[in-house]
């Protein structure tokens with residue numbers, strides 16, 4: 194009986210997860226709310242951290258809804274699995290994606306395990322994404338993560354974009370596995386945001402008018418630049434114009450820059466008001482390569498790219514086929530040809546050249562609004 198299912202709701206202190214908890218409670222589930230304490234600025238290196246306020250907000254909402262509330266301390270795991278990945282990536286000249294890694298490793302990783310260990314059937318979040326059951330025969334049992342006791346394939350789930358296309362967060366779930374999705378619930382994924390706010394106000398939730406969170410997952414309001422300044426040593430080098438090799442200035446470290454970046458390069462535009470954009474990094478002399486922001490700037494646009502660390506939610510795509518891809522959060526899906534080269538790598542041919550595909554970032558694959566999986570730009 195679904196009414197008896199125990200669900201642990203990840204409550205961030207924001208309005209989306211507040212409404213997620215409310216809806217599950219109204220649907221008759223046995224709901225407990227939990228705030229994940231993942232990153233606290235013990236060293237006071239970085240100023241304002243709103244986590245205490247967030248815990249208070251989450252707790253107040255839990256009380257209003259009438260559910261138990263806990264704080265789960267995952268700081269060690271977060272440091273090991275997300276901060277270490279982040280710092281290692283920057284040290285290697287990549288542009289990591291901590292939000293996506295945090296979802297795979299922490300929210301749907303250790304937090305999910307914690308929930309299962311404590312007798313919960315599933316975890317829920319306030320992501321704008323939709324989980325739907327699909328026919329078992331669409332996915333091989335090996336991918337499903339198991340068979341039922343009678344030998345038939347266990348249920349399979351697909352992940353669809355959130356119904357509110359302006360808020361869709363499926364991109365951030367691109368590296369989830371079938372097993373992780375099986376244990377996940379997205380109670381607000383079918384709602385348009387204005388409707389969600391209305392529900393929150395009508396229920397008088399303390400977070401009804403709280404503004405949406407910004408910045409990277411769990412590092413709270415801290416901007417990535419401040420985080421890097423505090424945790425990665427400076428490694429200066431020249432800023433070089435890619436088109437003619439002319440040195441234009443100095444930078445403090447390649448980790449402050451990413452392919453396609455225009456803001457904060459520190460080199461003024463020329464007299465025609467043309468802006469510089471980052472087009473590459475040269476490891477040998479730590480040069481930051483820049484060019485005027487034109488479609489033909491060397492290295493800025495790519496029609497072909499390789500991805501590695503392929504990850505699939507359902508059946509892996511093992512033969513060349515036409516798919517769609519989202520090259521970054523909030524970009525529209527674009528057509529591409531997926532050409533597998535091994536189990537974990539593929540060559541991607543975009544129908545139209547794509548701008549600023551930084552090594553270390555994630556390409557998410559879609560079949561229409563169904564998220565299939567993702568890979569990391571080489």
Ligand SMILES: Nc1ncnc2c1ncn2[C@@H]1O[C@H](COP(=O)(O)OP(=O)(O)OP(=O)(O)O)[C@@H](O)[C@H]1O
Pocket residue numbers: 202203204205206207208209210211227228229230231300317318319320405406410411
């Ligand atoms: N510190 C946290 N503790 C518990 N759950 C969290 C935490 N941070 C994020 N989450 C969960 O992950 C979901 C997506 O996180 P994100 O940071 O993108 O928030 P959001 O979309 O603004 O949602 P919200 O309005 O609930 O904060 C949240 O809705 C919540 O379920």
